Amino acid sequence: MIWIFLGAPGAGKGTQAERLAEHLGVLHLSTGNVLRKAVKEGTELGRKAETYMKAGNLVPDALILDLVREVLTGDAPNGCILDGYPRNAAQAASLDEMLSDVGEEIGAVINLNVSEETLVTRIAGRAEAEDRTDDDEETVRNRLKVYGEQTAPLVDYYRGRGGLQEVDGEGTVDEIEGRIREIVGARAGGAAG
Ligand code: AMP
DSSP: OEEEEEOOTTSSHHHHHHHHHHHHTOEEEEHHHHHHHHHHHTOHHHHHHHHHHHHTOOOOHHHHHHHHHHIIIIIOTTOEEEESOOOSHHHHHHHHHHHHHHTOOEEEEEEEEOOHHHHHHHHHHHHHHSOOTTOSHHHHHHHHHHIIIIITHHHHHHHHHSOEEEEEOOSOHHHHHHHHHHHHHHHTTTTTO
8 A cells, every 4th residue: 555645845744654664664765754864875867957956946857757667566565655656746646657557546635734934944953964965055945945946736636536634743742643543543444554
């Protein structure tokens, strides 16, 4: 089963996706983490992605498609958590195709909702704690804009198909994790414990 996290930059997707992956014992695929590693290591993917990321824009879909397909067809026999993918309508359509090819289903699409004030506070904290070159003010503003224009419409896309779960992303990390576990436990038919 595939679990998808949606939410604006700073909504807490990465933290919660990592915790849920550990809880379920499945792979956590953060396309942002894969890309940041590629940039650091100076691979071909990293070199192609870097300028887009620095500006807070999405990298071209083609760069992401192969890495997601590789994981879905090979590395994730027990399913996986998708964190940062899909990010636009074309990616959501590609994902549907890939899932139907490998016979996997979406368990739930978890949309983390937080206020703008919380987003800004969290992103500012993260910029200090981690070395993210895309966390400066101008880039963050563009990432929020890109999210609103390209990724937020996916909330309606998945709502229309059922399986969208709205989760209150305010509160402590443990509180939010508890809310997500309730949903996942119910959707996974109790297998999640
Ligand atoms: P994230 O850590 O998920 O916020 O991703 C950081 C940056 O990586 C984004 O601002 C994009 O430039 C790029 N990125 C991550 N995932 C994707 C994706 N699915 N499609 C296009 N660009 C992505």
